Amino acid sequence: MSIPELYQYYLSFPNICTDTRKIERNSLFFALRGENFDANAFAEQALEKGAAYAVIDNPDFKKSEKYLLVEDSLSTLQQLARYHRQQLKIPVIGLTGSNGKTTTKELINSVLSQKFKTLATKGNLNNHIGVPLTLLEIGNDVELAIVEMGANHQKEIELLCSICEPTHGLITNIGKAHLEGFGGIEGVKQGKGELYDFLQAHQGTVFVNDDSPALNEMLKTRNFVKLVKYGTDASNQVMGELLSNEPYLKIRWTYPRGTFEVQSQLTGIYNFENILGAIAIGLDFDLSPAQINAGISNYAPKNNRSQISKTEKNTVIGDYYNANPSSMVLAIDNIAQLKATKKVLILGDMFEVGESTAQEHLNVIRKALAYPFTQVIFIGKHFKEASSQVNALFFTDTDEAYNHLKHQRIEDSLVLVKGSRGMRLEKLMELL
Numbered sequence: 001m002s003i004p005e006l007y008q009y010y011l012s013f014p015n016i017c018t019d020t021r022k023i024e025r026n027s028l029f030f031a032l033r034g035e036n037f038d039a040n041a042f043a044e045q046a047l048e049k050g051a052a053y054a055v056i057d058n059p060d061f062k063k064s065e066k067y068l069l070v071e072d073s074l075s076t077l078q079q080l081a082r083y084h085r086q087q088l089k090i091p092v093i094g095l096t097g098s099n100g101k102t103t104t105k106e107l108i109n110s111v112l113s114q115k116f117k118t119l120a121t122k123g124n125l126n127n128h129i130g131v132p133l134t135l136l137e138i139g140n141d142v143e144l145a146i147v148e149m150g151a152n153h154q155k156e157i158e159l160l161c162s163i164c165e166p167t168h169g170l171i172t173n174i175g176k177a178h179l180e181g182f183g184g185i186e187g188v189k190q191g192k193g194e195l196y197d198f199l200q201a202h203q204g205t206v207f208v209n210d211d212s213p214a215l216n217e218m219l220k221t222r223n224f225v226k227l228v229k230y231g232t233d234a235s236n237q238v239m240g241e242l243l244s245n246e247p248y249l250k251i252r253w254t255y256p257r258g259t260f261e262v263q264s265q266l267t268g269i270y271n272f273e274n275i276l277g278a279i280a281i282g283l284d285f286d287l288s289p290a291q292i293n294a295g296i297s298n299y300a301p302k303n304n305r306s307q308i309s310k311t312e313k314n315t316v317i318g319d320y321y322n323a324n325p326s327s328m329v330l331a332i333d334n335i336a337q338l339k340a341t342k343k344v345l346i347l348g349d350m351f352e353v354g355e356s357t358a359q360e361h362l363n364v365i366r367k368a369l370a371y372p373f374t375q376v377i378f379i380g381k382h383f384k385e386a387s388s389q390v391n392a393l394f395f396t397d398t399d400e401a402y403n404h405l406k407h408q409r410i411e412d413s414l415v416l417v418k419g420s421r422g423m424r425l426e427k428l429m430e431l432l
């Protein structure tokens with residue numbers, strides 16, 4: 001079946017579903033293969049549960065005209081998304097970067113939705129499956145889309161750009177994330193730079209954080225028809241200044257027509273650049289300063305990314321969606337600067353760091369112990385293997401740490417909980 005033919009089915013049934021556990025009536029089911037299942041085997045169930053059609057790539061499962069047989073379901077999903085994007089005459093803002101993609105995407109969406117009917121990536125659905133699903137959610141009424149693109153190896157951003165065809169783009173930053181798949185920091189630059197390459201080739205607009213030496217270096221070899229720079233230096237089109245972080249960031253920003261201040265609901269100095277990026281994009285899309293500030297101040301994270309919660313015993317900064325050497329160091333510096341009598345760090349292993357795993361874990365241990373924190377707890381085998389200093393607690397896994405904290409409760413403290421998703425540090429929250 002050709003993509004234009006399949007597109008007619010999509011236009012009649014625009015609700016795409018890939019999971020029979022969450023199937024909706026009249027959806028178009030795509031049978032994907034994953035690490036655990038081959039969803040061709042679930043196609044019948046999808047139809048029984050109310051899907052209008054099931055796209056499959058194994059002829060053995062085709063039982064009626066309700067099964068649409070294609071060569072490869074995943075690649076068909078991607079091609080359908082690209083075809084749909086090409087029918088839409090709207091701007092698409094593509095975002096990638098090592099850290100802060102989801103937060104920046106949410107901020108941009110909060111800002112731009114003050115003026116436009118927007119559609120943004122849900123949560124973190126940013127990969128070769130999530131990006132097509134995001135695009136296929138764009139209905140006729142949407143005026144502008146914000147698409148987050150994630151990657152852990154080369155050519156992934158190139159593929160995602162070829163699907164969502166961004167007209168505007170922003171790389172949040174270059175950091176030590178997914179070093180394993182990218183092959184080191186130069187590999188990160190190359191992989192993330194695929195967004196710049198696409199925008200250069202397609203006359204797109206690029207938003208650049210001028211405070212990042214790595215991003216500035218990446219600009220040297222490229223030319224863009226439109227470049228908007230933001231940062232702390234007055235030479236930028238949008239200049240920002242951090243006014244306070246206690247615990248939420250307050251920012252002053254200046255552009256050629258004036259200076260404004262905004263109070264955010266975000267903690268973490270690293271969020272300064274995320275906010276400034278969203279302001280720069282808001283200005284480029286002709287929002288008023290009042291609309292921009294409303295978008296920034298309305299956004300409150302509810303996604304375990306630097307989320308502050310007051311429990312009965314403590315104030316907790318829950319930051320256990322992910323961790324890598326760059327974001328870990330910034331999170332430690334951030335809590336060190338916040339005001340609190342007692343500060344406790346609970347740090348979990350960082351994944352996908354590659355050959356520098358031992359060194360990077362040791363760096364984090366040294367960094368954390370250089371500050372006079374009340375207590376520092378390290379969880380995971382990488383931390384344990386890197387060192388076991390006497391002035392800190394080391395646990396092999398989260399269950400072991402849980403058993404300890406059950407008996408030695410943390411009280412009246414500001415607690416940072418940060419680690420890679422796979423460490424499942426959220427288990428500890430009920431004890432904090």
Ligand SMILES: CC(=O)N[C@H]1[C@@H](OP(=O)(O)OP(=O)(O)OC[C@H]2O[C@@H](n3ccc(=O)[nH]c3=O)[C@H](O)[C@@H]2O)O[C@H](CO)[C@@H](O)[C@@H]1O[C@H](C)C(=O)N[C@@H](C)C(=O)N[C@H](CCC(=O)N[C@@H](CCC[C@@H](N)C(=O)O)C(=O)O)C(=O)O
Pocket residue numbers: 018019020021031032033034035036037038039042123124125126127128129130131133150151152153156
């Ligand atoms: C393929 C898929 O969508 N899997 C989801 C599924 O996993 P599960 O283990 O149950 O099954 P399989 O993957 O083996 O199944 C194949 C299909 O079978 C369906 N199915 C299964 C059982 C059943 O009873 N009925 C069924 O229909 C199933 O739905 C599959 O379609 O369910 C899990 C739980 O909900 C999902 O977590 C899993 O989703 C996978 C991980 C996925 O890739 N989802 C994307 C939509 C997505 O964008 N996920 C993001 C995470 C993105 C991410 O990690 N980004 C990285 C960078 C990108 C790296 C990239 N190279 C990569 O590897 O992804 C980043 O750092 O930001 C998210 O979930 O947040």
Ligand SMILES: Nc1ncnc2c1ncn2[C@@H]1O[C@H](COP(=O)(O)OP(=O)(O)OP(=O)(O)O)[C@@H](O)[C@H]1O
Pocket residue numbers: 097098099100101102103104124150172173268270271273274304305306319321322326327330331
């Ligand atoms: N600009 C930034 N620089 C460094 N670290 C950051 C920055 N922004 C956020 N972080 C850190 O990364 C964590 C996750 O933020 P966010 O989800 O926005 O990033 P992400 O790049 O989308 O990651 P993921 O793709 O895993 O969701 C934050 O809680 C914070 O610790």
Ligand SMILES: C[C@@H](N)C(=O)N[C@H](C)C(=O)O
Pocket residue numbers: 124321322323324350351352419420421422
């Ligand atoms: C969950 C995934 N998006 C991610 O960020 N993985 C890294 C390795 C992490 O969990 O720290």
